[in-house]
Amino acid sequence: MFDPIDFLNYLINGALVGLLYALIAMGFIVIYRASKVFNFAQGELVVFGGFVVWWMVIQTGLPLVVALPLAMVMSALFGLAIERIFFSRLVGESGFAMVMVTIGLLILIRGLILVLFGPQVRPFPIIFPLKPVIIGDILIPRSLLIGAMITVVVGLGLSWFFNNTRAGLKMTAVAEDHQVALSMGISVKRSIAFAWALGAVLSTLGAIIYLSGKSLNFLASDIGLSALPVALLAGFESIAGVLLAGLIVGAVQGLVTAYVDPVIGGAVGSVFPFVIMLVILFIRPTGMFGWRTIERV
Amino acid sequence: MLELSNVEVLYSDVILAVKGITLAVPKGSCITLLGGNGAGKSTTLKSISNVLMTEDGKVTSGTISFEGARIDGGDPAKIVRNGIVHVMEGRRVLSHLTVEQNLIAGGHMEPSTQSMRRRLDGVYDRIKRLASLKSRTTGYLSGGEQQMVVIGRALMANPKLIMIDEPSLGLAPMMVDEVFGVLRSLKDDGLTLLIVEQNTRVALDLADFGYVMEDGRIVLEGNAADLRANEDIREFYLGLNLEGERKSYRSIKHYRRRKRWLG
Numbered sequence: 050m051f052d053p054i055d056f057l058n059y060l061i062n063g064a065l066v067g068l069l070y071a072l073i074a075m076g077f078i079v080i081y082r083a084s085k086v087f088n089f090a091q092g093e094l095v096v097f098g099g100f101v102v103w104w105m106v107i108q109t110g111l112p113l114v115v116a117l118p119l120a121m122v123m124s125a126l127f128g129l130a131i132e133r134i135f136f137s138r139l140v141g142e143s144g145f146a147m148v149m150v151t152i153g154l155l156i157l158i159r160g161l162i163l164v165l166f167g168p169q170v171r172p173f174p175i176i177f178p179l180k181p182v183i184i185g186d187i188l189i190p191r192s193l194l195i196g197a198m199i200t201v202v203v204g205l206g207l208s209w210f211f212n213n214t215r216a217g218l219k220m221t222a223v224a225e226d227h228q229v230a231l232s233m234g235i236s237v238k239r240s241i242a243f244a245w246a247l248g249a250v251l252s253t254l255g256a257i258i259y260l261s262g263k264s265l266n267f268l269a270s271d272i273g274l275s276a277l278p279v280a281l282l283a284g285f286e287s288i289a290g291v292l293l294a295g296l297i298v299g300a301v302q303g304l305v306t307a308y309v310d311p312v313i314g315g316a317v318g319s320v321f322p323f324v325i326m327l328v329i330l331f332i333r334p335t336g337m338f339g340w341r342t343i344e345r346v
Numbered sequence: 347m348l349e350l351s352n353v354e355v356l357y358s359d360v361i362l363a364v365k366g367i368t369l370a371v372p373k374g375s376c377i378t379l380l381g382g383n384g385a386g387k388s389t390t391l392k393s394i395s396n397v398l399m400t401e402d403g404k405v406t407s408g409t410i411s412f413e414g415a416r417i418d419g420g421d422p423a424k425i426v427r428n429g430i431v432h433v434m435e436g437r438r439v440l441s442h443l444t445v446e447q448n449l450i451a452g453g454h455m456e457p458s459t460q461s462m463r464r465r466l467d468g469v470y471d472r473i474k475r476l477a478s479l480k481s482r483t484t485g486y487l488s489g490g491e492q493q494m495v496v497i498g499r500a501l502m503a504n505p506k507l508i509m510i511d512e513p514s515l516g517l518a519p520m521m522v523d524e525v526f527g528v529l530r531s532l533k534d535d536g537l538t539l540l541i542v543e544q545n546t547r548v549a550l551d552l553a554d555f556g557y558v559m560e561d562g563r564i565v566l567e568g569n570a571a572d573l574r575a576n577e578d579i580r581e582f583y584l585g586l587n588l589e590g591e592r593k594s595y596r597s598i599k600h601y602r603r604r605k606r607w608l609g
């Protein structure tokens with residue numbers, strides 16, 4: 050029987066998971082905007098960030114207040130290193146070459162994690178208390194709720210930064226047109242490097258929210274894939290739009306998983322975002338808020 | 347202030363687009379560089395600002411110096427910081443951003459928000475039209491308005507020398523007058539200008555001195571007044587100004603030639 054409380058539960062939890070996707074998608078979008086690199090290794094950045102946090106907290110036993118900022122710094126450096134080693138050499142290469150490099154990067158990061166942290170499944174530290182938040186009959190995992198708030202704050206903050214500040218508009222100019230940005234005296238290389246650092250930091254933030262109190266292994270990189278439809282629905286340029294897109298994709302996925310999956314007996318819920326993605330690609334490839342080519346006649 | 351001496355520019359290691367040109371832009375002057383399609387005017391400006399590097403081009407011989415120091419092959423960001431801003435051909439606005447966002451991005455080198463705001467007010471003051479267009483998306487503005495935006499954006503970088511590539515391109519005569527009115531006000535305020543034009547008449551009206559390029563070389567140079575009186579110029583450039591025909595060709599050309607860079 051249809052129970053409105055259940056419905057609300059599915060809807061809210063779905064939407065919160067969607068906001069987590071949105072955070073991961075944000076990292077993807079930040080990198081895409083500046084460098085026009087479609088980074089297939091975004092999920093691997095999440096896993097790498099997760100392992101760094103695990104290593105700092107569980108292995109070296111640092112308190113969270115020290116370990117988390119330090120993990121952020123390390124991810125930023127990792128992002129910078131990736132840009133320097135792989136992409137700064139690819140100036141002028143085709144988009145296809147770039148995509149191939151990100152796929153290579155994906156494999157490489159997996160190897161790197163294996164070498165650095167070993168193949169075992171690791172327990173991820175409990176960053177947010179496990180006790181769920183209970184509002185009436187609605188049960189919400191605390192990590193998702195706090196994570197959602199962080200995501201909204203970060204999303205709106207970044208959006209404001211990119212649209213209003215001098216430093217942010219510099220990045221946005223790079224997103225629009227590398228040559229024009231250069232003619233304005235903007236260091237395109239530095240902007241791209243900054244974007245990779247920021248993209249890696251956002252991924253690590255995503256890892257903390259996603260993995261808090263769970264176990265950590267390679268499979269966590271699947272979240273990068275789940276974030277892709279959100280980025281696409283938002284359009285690759287809009288940071289604020291990605292919040293709304295995350296809410297939509299997450300809520301729909303939550304409801305489909307709850308109501309359609311049991312009927313069909315299959316995992317329609319997990320495929321659904323990709324169905325949305327294909328539909329968007331057909332009807333509006335630039336997403337809801339992406340930059341459409343402005344053609345004046 | 348700016349000197350080019352025997353500059354040669356090569357694209358993709360094979361196409362020699364500029365074949366040894368020498369020109370000087372003294373401080374406070376307004377110089378125009380004239381010539382037909384494919385003469386190498388834009389390439390010359392790109393070699394100065396070194397946005398050339400985004401098109402796989404380089405200066406293979408000769409020197410470019412600004413205020414006594416060599417700048418050829420330099421970092422484009424540093425060249426802007428030194429005081430040269432290149433307003434590229436084809437009104438390259440940041441099309442998804444508003445007028446004000448374009449201008450703020452142009453003022454990214456300002457040390458503080460206050461000083462940037464002051465510059466912004468200065469630009470709105472000089473180009474009144476921009477003040478009323480502040481929050482409009484630049485991609486949807488008219489050609490003339492877009493030309494004003496890119497000039498305003500260049501001013502935000504606090505330049506000593508503005509190089510502007512075909513500001514009259516595809517504009518109605520009244521708009522051309524308005525754009526050149528702004529350029530004249532800049533000249534009157536002592537800013538140094540290097541203007542590339544095919545609209546020879548307006549350019550020579552404003553400029554002190556002109557160079558004419560053909561096939562990568564400078565074929566003629568002289569005081570603006572002398573050039574205006576020159577028979578060849580009259581015949582080949584002033585006479586041969588078939589607006590309509592040129593316009594349609596030019597709008598295609600710009601998009602065809604834009605190169606991929608950094609992906």
Ligand SMILES: Nc1ncnc2c1ncn2[C@@H]1O[C@H](COP(=O)(O)OP(=O)(O)OP(=O)(O)O)[C@@H](O)[C@H]1O
Pocket residue numbers: 357358361362363381382383384385386387388389390401435544603605
């Ligand atoms: N990126 C490039 N790669 C290779 N060749 C180029 C490139 N840009 C320009 N050229 C060539 O260099 C020559 C000079 O071009 P340039 O754009 O400097 O001419 P222009 O005088 O500005 O002409 P127009 O008035 O049509 O803008 C032309 O033959 C052109 O085809």
Ligand SMILES: [Mg+2]
Pocket residue numbers: 387388389435511
């Ligand atoms: Mg040109």
